[in-house]
Amino acid sequence: MEMGLERDARRAADRIAEAESVTIISHIDADGISTESILAQALARAGISVTSVFVRQLEPMAMRHVPKDDSLKLFTDLGAGQQILLSDHGLDADDVLIIDHHVSQPCGTAYPQVNCLDFGITRMSAAGIAYLVAKAIDPANADLAKLAVVGNVGDMMARENCGLVGPARDIVQDGVAYGNIVVQKPDLNCYGTSTRPVHVCLGYCDDPYIDGISNSTTGALRFLEKLGVTLKNPQGGWLVWEELPFDDRRTIISALAQQLIAHGRETDRLLAETYIFPDEPGRTVLRNASEYATLLNACGRWAKPKVGSSICCGDRGDAYRDAEYMLAHHRSVIRDLLQYILDTGVTELSHLQYIHTGDRFPDTIVGIGAGMALSKLNWRKPIMVLAVMVDEPEVIKVSMRTNEWAIARGVDLQGALVEASAAVGGAGGGHRIAAGAFIPHDAEEEFIDGVNRILKRQFAPADTGDS
Numbered sequence: 319m320e321m322g323l324e325r326d327a328r329r330a331a332d333r334i335a336e337a338e339s340v341t342i343i344s345h346i347d348a349d350g351i352s353t354e355s356i357l358a359q360a361l362a363r364a365g366i367s368v369t370s371v372f373v374r375q376l377e378p379m380a381m382r383h384v385p386k387d388d389s390l391k392l393f394t395d396l397g398a399g400q401q402i403l404l405s406d407h408g409l410d411a412d413d414v415l416i417i418d419h420h421v422s423q424p425c426g427t428a429y430p431q432v433n434c435l436d437f438g439i440t441r442m443s444a445a446g447i448a449y450l451v452a453k454a455i456d457p458a459n460a461d462l463a464k465l466a467v468v469g470n471v472g473d474m475m476a477r478e479n480c481g482l483v484g485p486a487r488d489i490v491q492d493g494v495a496y497g498n499i500v501v502q503k504p505d506l507n508c509y510g511t512s513t514r515p516v517h518v519c520l521g522y523c524d525d526p527y528i529d530g531i532s533n534s535t536t537g538a539l540r541f542l543e544k545l546g547v548t549l550k551n552p553q554g555g556w557l558v559w560e561e562l563p564f565d566d567r568r569t570i571i572s573a574l575a576q577q578l579i580a581h582g583r584e585t586d587r588l589l590a591e592t593y594i595f596p597d598e599p600g601r602t603v604l605r606n607a608s609e610y611a612t613l614l615n616a617c618g619r620w621a622k623p624k625v626g627s628s629i630c631c632g633d634r635g636d637a638y639r640d641a642e643y644m645l646a647h648h649r650s651v652i653r654d655l656l657q658y659i660l661d662t663g664v665t666e667l668s669h670l671q672y673i674h675t676g677d678r679f680p681d682t683i684v685g686i687g688a689g690m691a692l693s694k695l696n697w698r699k700p701i702m703v704l705a706v707m708v709d710e711p712e713v714i715k716v717s718m719r720t721n722e723w724a725i726a727r728g729v730d731l732q733g734a735l736v737e738a739s740a741a742v743g744g745a746g747g748g749h750r751i752a753a754g755a756f757i758p759h760d761a762e763e764e765f766i767d768g769v770n771r772i773l774k775r776q777f778a779p780a781d782t783g784d785s
C-alpha cells in the first residue's frame with residue numbers, strides 16, 4: 319500500500335475522531351453512495367453523529383444543501399475540483415475534510431484532503447479512499463472493503479485492466495481475508511453473470527464485441543446450443559453464468575475466443591477478474607460488484623441515493639425492493655432512449671456524432687444511452703448527447719462517450735469538454751472515455767463545433783500515422 323496515502327488517511331481519521339458531529343456531502347453515483355455508506359457506518363460504529371447529503375454535482379445551487387452548522391463537512395467523491403466554491407461559501411479549512419479522487423483545484427484556502435492523485439494513483443475511486451480512512455478509524459471496519467470494491471468497479475476502475483490494480487487491488491485482498499469477497503479469475507468480462515440467462519448475458523455484451531453474439535440474444539443462444547452445454551436447470555429455468563459448472567464455462571470461453579479470432583478481433587477483453595460476494599443470495603444483483611454498482615447507480619439516477627445507501631448498510635427489505643424496481647424501470651427507460659437515438663439518427667461531423675434528445679429523457683441517464691448507442695453506430699466517432707435539464711431550462715446537459723480504440727489514438731473527452739465548455743461559459747469534467755458538461759442553451763452550435771475541432775486535434779497524430 320502506498321504509504322503517503324495511508325498517512326493522509328490516518329490524519330483524516332484523527333480529524334474525524336475529534337469531531338462532535340459530521341455532515342457527509344457526497345455524489346449520487348455508485349461510487350459516491352458506497353463512499354458515503356462506508357464512512358457513515360464507520361462513524362456510527364465510532365459513536366460519532368453523522369448526517370448525509372447527496373448532490374448531483376457540487377455547483378453553486380447545490381451549496382444550499384450544505385448546512386450552516388458546527389459539524390465537520392466531509393466532502394466525498396467531490397470537492398477537490400470545487401475548492402473555490404467551498405471558500406466562496408465561507409467554509410474554513412477547519413470546517414472541511416475532502417475525500418476525493420478527482421483533480422484538485424488550486425485555492426487560497428488549504429482544505430485538508432485525502433486524494434489518491436496526490437500519490438500518482440489513478441485507478442482508485444473515492445470509495446477506496448473512504449475505506450482506507452474507515453480502516454484507520456478502526457481496523458475492524460475490514461467488512462467495508464466490499465463496498466469499496468463496489469465503488470471502484472462502479473467508477474470503471476477495473477475496466478481498462480479487466481480488474482482492479484494497485485492499492486485498489488489491496489482492498490480486494492482485505493475483503494477476501496475478511497470473507498465477504500471471492501475473486502474469480504479469469505472470468506467472463508460481461509455484465510449480468512449473477513442474474514441473466516447466459517445467452518442474455520452474452521447478447522448484451524459489447525466489450526469485447528463478438529460477431530454473431532453481441533446485440534443478439536438469439537444469436538448467442540444458437541452459439542451456446544451448438545456447444546452442447548447445459549443451459550437450463552432440471553426445473554427448466556435458465557442457468558446464470560455463475561451457476562454453470564467450471565468445465566462448461568471453460569468450453570464457452572474458448573469457443574468465444576475462437577469466434578473473436580475468426581473475425582479478426584482481439585481476445586484481450588474477453589476475460590476479466592470479477593468480484594463475487596458470497597454473503598449475498600445467488601441470482602441477485604447484490605451478488606457481484608458490477609451488478610451491485612449498477613443497482614446503486616440506478617438509485618442515484620432516480621434521485622434516491624439514500625435508498626442505495628440503506629442497501630449498503632444492510633437493508634434487504636423496503637430499500638432493496640425499491641431499488642430493484644428502479645433498476646427495472648431504469649433499464650426500460652434506457653432501452654427507450656437507445657431506441658430513440660437509433661430511430662432518430664445522429665448528425666455526423668468530421669470527428670464526432672451528436673444528437674439532441676430535448677426533454678424526452680432525464681438528463682441523468684442520457685450518458686448511459688450514449689454509451690450503448692456507440693457500439694451500434696459509427697464506433698470510430700465519439701458520441702455526444704445533448705439534453706435539456708428539466709429543472710434548469712437555461713442549461714443544456716452534454717454527455718459524451720467513446721471507446722478504448724479512440725483512447726488509444728489520443729482522444730480525451732474530459733480534456734475536450736473542459737476546454738470547449740469553458741469557451742462558452744459552461745463547465746465540464748469526467749474521464750477520457752466518458753465525460754459531461756453543462757453549457758448555456760444558446761451556445762450549443764458553437765460548443766459542438768468547438769468539441770469537434772478539439773477532437774480533430776486529439777486524433778491528428780494517429781490520423782497521420784494511419785495514412
Ligand SMILES: [Mn+2]
Pocket residue numbers: 349350395419443444473
Ligand atoms: Mn468517483
